[in-house]
Amino acid sequence: MIKRQWMVGDFKIKRADLIILAILIILSIVPLFLSANEALANNDIYAVIYVDAQKYKEIKLGEGVSLEFVIEDKDVRNVIVVEGNEIYMSSSSCHDQICVKQGIISKPGQSIVCLPNRIYIEIIGKEVTPVDDISR
Amino acid sequence: MRKTFVICFLMICISVSFSSCLKAANDPISKTEFLLGTICSVKIYDRSDKSILEKVFDEIKRIESMISTSIKSSEISEINRNSGIKAVEVSLEVLGLIKRGLEFSVISGGIFNIAIGPLVDLWGIGTPDARVPLPEEIEETIPLLDYRDVEIDEAKRLVFLKKTGMSLDLGGIAKGYIADRIEQVLWDNGVSSAIVNLGGNVYAHGSKNGNEEWKIGIQDPFSQRNQYFAIYRTKNESIVSSGVYERFFEQDGVVYHHIFDSTTGYPVVTKLQSVTITGQNSETADALSTIVFSLGIEKGSEFLEGFPDYEAIFVDEDKKIYLTQKMMDLTEITNESYQVEIYD
Numbered sequence: 001m002i003k004r005q006w007m008v009g010d011f012k013i014k015r016a017d018l019i020i021l022a023i024l025i026i027l028s029i030v031p032l033f034l035s036a037n038e039a040l041a042n043n044d045i046y047a048v049i050y051v052d053a054q055k056y057k058e059i060k061l062g063e064g065v066s067l068e069f070v071i072e073d074k075d076v077r078n079v080i081v082v083e084g085n086e087i088y089m090s091s092s093s094c095h096d097q098i099c100v101k102q103g104i105i106s107k108p109g110q111s112i113v114c115l116p117n118r119i120y121i122e123i124i125g126k127e128v129t130p131v132d133d134i135s136r
Numbered sequence: 137m138r139k140t141f142v143i144c145f146l147m148i149c150i151s152v153s154f155s156s157c158l159k160a161a162n163d164p165i166s167k168t169e170f171l172l173g174t175i176c177s178v179k180i181y182d183r184s185d186k187s188i189l190e191k192v193f194d195e196i197k198r199i200e201s202m203i204s205t206s207i208k209s210s211e212i213s214e215i216n217r218n219s220g221i222k223a224v225e226v227s228l229e230v231l232g233l234i235k236r237g238l239e240f241s242v243i244s245g246g247i248f249n250i251a252i253g254p255l256v257d258l259w260g261i262g263t264p265d266a267r268v269p270l271p272e273e274i275e276e277t278i279p280l281l282d283y284r285d286v287e288i289d290e291a292k293r294l295v296f297l298k299k300t301g302m303s304l305d306l307g308g309i310a311k312g313y314i315a316d317r318i319e320q321v322l323w324d325n326g327v328s329s330a331i332v333n334l335g336g337n338v339y340a341h342g343s344k345n346g347n348e349e350w351k352i353g354i355q356d357p358f359s360q361r362n363q364y365f366a367i368y369r370t371k372n373e374s375i376v377s378s379g380v381y382e383r384f385f386e387q388d389g390v391v392y393h394h395i396f397d398s399t400t401g402y403p404v405v406t407k408l409q410s411v412t413i414t415g416q417n418s419e420t421a422d423a424l425s426t427i428v429f430s431l432g433i434e435k436g437s438e439f440l441e442g443f444p445d446y447e448a449i450f451v452d453e454d455k456k457i458y459l460t461q462k463m464m465d466l467t468e469i470t471n472e473s474y475q476v477e478i479y480d
Contacts, residue, residue, distance in 0.1 A: 053169040053170055102361050102362075112361075113175050134333075136355040
């Protein structure tokens with residue numbers, strides 16, 4: 001059997017090398033597609049709630065989700081309601097009530113902040129948001 | 137066999153770089169904390185090293201601990217405690233900030249006022265004790281608001297407030313200054329794609345996905361928080377807004393916002409709802425947003441002529457947007473209930 005080989009500069013390249021090369025190229029590209037598919041298939045959106053910058057709870061939003069919970073600590077009493085894709089602050093012990101007045105949020109990139117009680121709710125997801133941030 | 141290893145190694149390199157590209161394009165690393173009396177968040181798109189976020193937040197905390205009026209051990213608190221008593225030695229950094237704050241006070245004739253502290257405390261807007269002060273309280277406070285009574289000895293790094301009860305408040309430039317410092321930390325750590333948001337003061341650092349523009353929403357002053365009326369496209373620029381909506385309180389049906397006129401002791405009376413300033417230096421943009429908001433559209437846009445690298449978007453109470461053609465080209469108005477007027 002004749003061994004096929006090519007010269008590239010000082011390197012001799014055998015057929016076996018080419019096969020390995022081909023396999024490695026495929027292997028290196030596969031994860032790309034895998035993660036791309038995962039991102040496409042995974043349209044999940046989550047609400048992440050932070051209390052004083054610590055992650056407090058992560059809730060997967062979507063059809064059938066319905067819950068209400070209370071964050072309590074000293075003077076802090078905030079009630080958060082989740083219905084399907086929507087989340088809002090239904091009541092708060094804070095003095096300005098900005099978080100309550102803000103109402104419902106439901107899209108990735110949106111957030112509710114209660115500055116006095118240091119609570120921050122953010123919706124995250126793969127959905128492309130029209131803006132990268134907001135100047136206030 | 138050696139070649140095989142070389143090839144293997146190269147392929148692994150390529151594979152890793154592909155997957156890191158993908159990561160960079162999708163999910164930024166981010167951190168959010170309650171600092172500077174507001175909420176601060178930083179998103180980094182082109183690095184996955186979370187220690188950079190820590191460095192950024194350490195920088196915020198470092199500066200806050202020097203200049204915050206609510207931190208008793210800060211240099212600014214020390215100056216304020218010694219008002220009418222003695223001069224206080226400060227760091228070079230704080231001295232620089234005070235000097236620049238004074239410059240803005242001087243060029244704006246006191247519209248931007250670094251010595252506004254006593255009035256801010258009197259009204260307490262943004263705190264549970266917010267209230268409309270009695271007229272005599274306001275009368276007593278006005279004489280304590282003169283920035284010309286702030287004495288600086290540069291050589292000895294001394295700052296002295298001449299009258300007892302005076303106090304400095306760097307709130308009008310602090311977030312801008314800190315954003316500029318963060319900019320430096322980001323560049324120093326090889327970050328060229330990030331968004332810094334300090335309570336609504338945005339720094340769009342570098343560019344998005346290699347060389348794309350960032351899209352920054354501009355807060356709609358008539359809507360709830362985080363609803364925008366326009367999208368502004370930019371690279372490596374600071375976007376700072378001032379408006380009646382951010383900090384205010386209501387008493388007897390009247391809304392009182394947090395930008396004060398130190399000659400009257402009351403919030404600035406203006407037809408404007410908000411002003412957004414864009415430009416390289418965030419500290420300057422921060423100061424300009426307060427000044428231009430207080431001056432109104434006509435005088436404000438005139439004032440801005442002195443700052444050719446800074447642009448503005450005005451919104452007035454009749455839902456009219458005023459901007460230059462140059463700005464209009466970079467801005468997409470997304471809320472159709474607004475009218476647009478282009479000025480020179």
